[in-house]
Amino acid sequence: MSSSDLHPSHRRRITSGAVGIGLATGAYGLSFGAISVASGLTALQTQTLSLLMFTGGSQFALVGVLGAGGGAVAAILTAWLLGARNGMYALSMAPTLQVTGLRRLAAAELTIDESTAMALAHPDPPDAARHAFWRTGLSVYVLWNLGTLLGALGAAAIGDPATLGLDAAIPAAFIALLWPRLVDRTMWAVALAGAAVALALTPVLRPGLPVLAAGLVALIAAMLMGRRP
Amino acid sequence: MIWFAVLAGSLGCYLEKLLGYFLPRSVLENEGVRRVAGLLPVALLAALVAVQTFAVGQTLVIDARLAGLAAAVIALVLRAPFLVVVVVAAVTAAALRATGIGT
Structure with missing residues (x-):
């Protein structure tokens, strides 16, 4: 693939941005590794998630639901629902990346919040967007997995998660993922309704199911918004 | 499983x-x-x-995790990076438990 129309300084700037995002995500991978092991997964299971699933929100959700005793099916469904947005990112990346064959399989794995956002932030020339996508995706992949490894081994070495407050780190991780999305009143309303539905159903449904039920709030809200002009 | x-x-x-x-x-x-x-x-x-x-199995409780969450929100309002938010929550909950205030 030719990259002749991307200026070297532009290319370097994108690469250093990609490494910076990778480092930040690596630190976040550290907390994922620790939380996953504290939730009852082995270090190998934790690492497998980072290597294969490679989408933070879904990974946190899967270990969170499993750790709360929610069962495999509820954990899987929650992870899938949270991962659906990556499919939307892939749709928007496809015309820019123009990938086929093995490169398409690799691009799919690297299609996450960070790589998509970096590509969208560097739309011109198209080579810049492609460079931003691949550099960010690879940098996050490597450092996210490295962070996961260190976090998992660290947490496996220490004892009871509650002593270190690791159980409190789980909701903190989720609210840190949620926070940037609370951009307007609609988002706040959906968030509060989702939380309320999940709490109301907690005493009556098996762990894991109340969170899935909260997903219905999003569907209902989307339908209501569709009816409003 | x-x-x-x-x-x-x-x-x-x-x-x-x-x-x-x-x-x-x-x-x-x-x-x-x-x-x-x-x-x-x-x-x-x-x-x-x-x-x-709030959940422990199917029961809703208030414990040190809520204090951890409050600390996390403060960290987010102060624009702290992800790892800081998570660590602040964990340390807050752990400190409350160590002093015997939280459970």
Whole structure:
């Protein structure tokens, strides 16, 4: 693939941005590794998630639901629902990346919040967007997995998660993922309704199911918004 | 059971990503699809925050995790990076327990 129309300084700037995002995500991978092991997964299971699933929100959700005793099916469904947005990112990346064959399989794995956002932030020339996508995706992949490894081994070495407050780190991780999305009143309303539905159903449904039920709030809200002009 | 969740969860999440490279772009222009895709993570993440803060199995309790969450929100308002938010929450909960205030 030719990259002749991307200026070297532009290319370097994108690469250093990609490494910076990778480092930040690596630190976040550290907390994922620790939380996953504290939730009852082995270090190998934790690492497998980072290597294969490679989408933070879904990974946190899967270990969170499993750790709360929610069962495999509820954990899987929650992870899938949270991962659906990556499919939307892939749709928007496809015309820019123009990938086929093995490169398409690799691009799919690297299609996450960070790589998509970096590509969208560097739309011109198209080579810049492609460079931003691949550099960010690879940098996050490597450092996210490295962070996961260190976090998992660290947490496996220490004892009871509650002593270190690791159980409190789980909701903190989720609210840190949620926070940037609370951009307007609609988002706040959906968030509060989702939380309320999940709490109301907690005493009556098996762990894991109340969170899935909260997903219905999003569907209902989307339908209501569709009816409003 | 955990391995099943890990592998099936991973496979599905990968296929979701891959599917986007095969579907027609017009899916992205569908207003309903875009709205649901935007709202779904918000509802699910908020539900996860609530359940992971208050639930022990099927019982709702108030314990040191709530103080941890409050500390995390303060850190977020102060624009702290992700790892700081998580560590602040953990340290707050651990400190409360160590002093015997929280459970």
